[in-house]
Amino acid sequence: MSGVLPKKFRYDINGLRAWAVVAVILFHFGVPGFAGGFAGVDIFFVISGLLMTQIIVTGLESNSFSFGRFMFARAKRIFPTLAALCLVLLVFGWFWLPTLDYQKLGTHIVGAALFISNHKFYSEAGYFDAASYEKWLLHSWSLSVEWQFYLLLPLVLMLAWRWRGKQAVLFSLLAIAFVSFVLSVYAVETNPSAAFYLLPFRAWEMVSGGLVWWVMRHQRLSQTASKVIELCGFGLILTAIFGFNGATPWPGGYALVPVLGAILVLAANRQVSPLTANPLLARVGLISYSLYLWHWPIVVFLAYAGEQSNPIWIVAGILLTLILGELSYRFIEMRCSNWLGQFSLKKAAWVLFGMLLFVELSAVATRHMDIEGRLPQVVEQASQESFDRHPRLEECLLSSERNVTDPSCIHGNGEVQAVVVGDSHANAVISSVALAAADKGSVVEMTYNGCSTVIGAKSRVHASQCEQFNQHVLDTLSTPSEIPVILISRLTGSVFGYNEPHAFHNTPVIYFGENTEQTRDDVYRDFVIKQTETVCQLSQYRPVYLVRPFPEMDVDVPKVRARHLMFAKSERDIFITEQAYMRRHAPIWQAQDQAAVACGAKVLNPLPYLCSNGQCMGTKDGHSLYYDSNHISEYGNKLLTPMFKPLFQ
Known part of the structure; x- marks a missing residue:
């Protein structure tokens, strides 16, 4: 320079x-x-x-x-x-x-x-x-x-x-x-x-x-x-x-x-x-x-x-x-x-x-220089929660360096009770699904980073093989079975762009067809059609559950919490309002409802477990519920176990 x-x-x-x-x-x-x-x-x-x-x-x-x-x-x-x-x-x-x-x-x-x-x-x-x-x-x-x-x-x-x-x-x-x-x-x-x-x-x-x-x-x-x-x-x-x-x-x-x-x-x-x-x-x-x-x-x-x-x-x-x-x-x-x-x-x-x-x-x-007492212990503990992720994340969450047909991950023991399909948001909560099914058997994970489960979706980031992975999922699951499929993806981020600072901030991450310059309206229109097509194809063979989008915090929760403890010497509640959640995610809810009615699928709503008194929390009882701004942590995902439990009773 x-x-x-x-x-x-x-x-x-x-x-x-x-x-x-x-x-x-x-x-x-x-x-x-x-x-x-x-x-x-x-x-x-x-x-x-x-x-x-x-x-x-x-x-x-x-x-x-x-x-x-x-x-x-x-x-x-x-x-x-x-x-x-x-x-x-x-x-x-x-x-x-x-x-x-x-x-x-x-x-x-x-x-x-x-x-x-x-x-x-x-x-x-x-x-x-x-x-x-x-x-x-x-x-x-x-x-x-x-x-x-x-x-x-x-x-x-x-x-x-x-x-x-x-x-x-x-x-x-x-x-x-x-x-x-x-x-x-x-x-x-x-x-x-x-x-x-x-x-x-x-x-x-x-x-x-x-x-x-x-x-x-x-x-x-x-x-x-x-x-x-x-x-x-x-x-x-x-x-x-x-x-x-x-x-x-x-x-x-x-x-x-x-x-x-x-x-x-x-x-x-x-x-x-x-x-x-x-x-x-x-x-x-x-x-x-x-x-x-x-x-x-x-x-x-x-x-x-x-x-x-x-x-x-x-x-x-x-x-x-x-x-x-x-x-x-x-x-x-x-x-x-x-x-x-x-x-x-x-x-x-x-x-x-x-x-x-x-x-x-x-x-x-x-x-x-990991010297005891350099910083307050509570600050170090808060910072470490950035690693409160599923221990098998790198093994189970496929990415562009992996083959889309790599063997699926199995969590738990016994007969398979459910198949969880989606992106990194699905990987983030897989242990809560496995815990809910623990008394009955195991859970299969089929996830690909940055790839929402929608037929024909092509990703501009992370998932260069997104379309191929989704086709592999449909081919694998298109056999008659009573084992349910649980679809979990960061759909709002894929369709409307990420809410955090990013190259795709408020810009669609996915597109359909050959038009890489599709607008948000174009992507949403095609998404509604293709999601219904995806859900209906799976529903021909298995019970299908659609999980509502998880709340997305505006900040990296563990890091902001640690830094607030460092600067202000006090705990800070990190949350978004339910109103803010609905403003961002309402179009995805509408698309999910349409697919559920058309295909006979069921919808699972995480808000009663993650939100209360009009606020969706990023922290609770001195712990981060997320390991970044939008992925639920291992501590936080246990709050969702009661939501998944009825699927296995």
């Missing part, structure tokens, strides 16, 4: 940095209107690509390029500030983070300091998911992508230069841009997390910056042409910032909008433009790297304290970001860079290695 400006200072680049970092910061703080502010990172990539290509190519042309000096110049500007942030977070976490969170922070610091955190975050939740707001160094993924680019680009261009000089260098840049863009467009549909986090799918953005420098290095546009091109560029950038959101497939083809916008602004090369060269933007651009580094932990802190939607806290967070960014730039970024610059390359490399080693050892030590 920092880069190194060429000897001839370009005010347009510095101003464009300011636009990019402001967009990212306002997006992360949740300021209304900046839903596409994440595109600021793509602008940073274009800028970095231009600067790095300029440094490498001009060095090769003058026969003065040194890979060691090139990497040292990057490291002395980037690493000390990152190391300082990591150490500050470790100190903060010692006093405030439960063991689970503290150990995760240590793991993330290891990846961030080695500039491989993009691969770590790729293996975890998506960038726009609710869990992202619990990762103090999530933003380091972009630094890792850039660092990997810094490592590989000079090596590729040096080889190309030795092969056939300038022509080979240009060919290499064009080839990388083309292949990377094609991969990005493909992966954004098939593997969105890889497309977002990994270098092969991002390289085209950086190389495009290099290409615009190559094309314009000996060109000079007229003043009028420069103004028009610059305005067009900012028009595209603003279109991305204000027009896109977390549900926009990214990067892929949509990323062309901010990337092309940045290309046009850089090609215009206006050094006296009020859009980039005014004093305020000049200063923000200068400290943009420090601003970027320090802003995200403040965002996470607001989420941790439960104040991420509080306007006063948001304004305070933005002001603190500006203060820390300025202080960090003055006293860490610049001073360390100047100090390291006084040493020989070899000595400075050892100093940087010493910094890295200290940060890494400190981070690794967090894995062994």
Whole structure:
């Protein structure tokens, strides 16, 4: 994110940095209107690509390029500030983070300091998911992508230069841009997390910056042409910032909008433009790297304290970001860079290695810091309830890495008394069904993550084989039997989108047919028809029970409970009102009623067991009833045993 400006200072680049970092910061703080502010990172990539290509190519042309000096110049500007942030977070976490969170922070610091955190975050939740707001160094993924680019680009261009000089260098840049863009467009549909986090799918953005420098290095546009091109560029950038959101497939083809916008602004090369060269933007651009580094932990802190939607806290967070960014730039970024610059390359490399080693050892030590009394025991216990899940979850809940025909899980002993079919919500309550049937026999579980049991439903997330799994379920259960089928799925989330922060927040997760852009109304219409078809097909052979949607909390219950105990030193009731529940789930109730009447199925309602006095509880008697925001915990699901008990009497 920092880069190194060429000897001839370009005010347009510095101003464009300011636009990019402001967009990212306002997006992360949740300021209304900046839903596409994440595109600021793509602008940073274009800028970095231009600067790095300029440094490498001009060095090769003058026969003065040194890979060691090139990497040292990057490291002395980037690493000390990152190391300082990591150490500050470790100190903060010692006093405030439960063991689970503290150990995760240590793991993330290891990846961030080695500039491989993009691969770590790729293996975890998506960038726009609710869990992202619990990762103090999530933003380091972009630094890792850039660092990997810094490592590989000079090596590729040096080889190309030795092969056939300038022509080979240009060919290499064009080839990388083309292949990377094609991969990005493909992966954004098939593997969105890889497309977002990994270098092969991002390289085209950086190389495009290099290409615009190559094309314009000996060109000079007229003043009028420069103004028009610059305005067009900012028009595209603003279109991305204000027009896109977390549900926009990214990067892929949509990323062309901010990337092309940045290309046009850089090609215009206006050094006296009020859009980039005014004093305020000049200063923000200068400290943009420090601003970027320090802003995200403040965002996470607001989420941790439960104040991420509080306007006063948001304004305070933005002001603190500006203060820390300025202080960090003055006293860490610049001073360390100047100090390291006084040493020989070899000595400075050892100093940087010493910094890295200290940060890494400190981070690794967090894995062994489960020290009694570090935090109140009640906080640690509340945090641990995030793992109050079915012990056979990974074994029984199928996912995209598993075959849809893997053997079903059997819970309990004796003859099978029921088959539970659905998604992770079914897996979350399977032990309560098994407990209800314990006196009679066992229960079979057939579940697939993110896959509601509806014929023809295709999932945009988690369940790449959802349609095949549902067909397998129907084929397996389409034999006459008195053994009932219990259908449990997060139907509201599938049809209308998730209620928690997520790439599919209020956006349908499933679709029908080949139209992947179906609206919520289109999906609901098809869902009503297909659910009735599903229930009727099963009802021909077996008794069928439809379970109403479980209440969904607005927050991750164990984590919010633990953090409230940490901050407020008191227990906090977490709940939603029954009115709020009905506003969200009423259309699904209507569809279930229609299917039940048409097919002779029966409906099971969990609300009498989970709700009372107009409130659906997320906590009870000092325990979390959920292990996140919507999956019922092992403690909570026992409340549902009386609902299932009559099925086996």
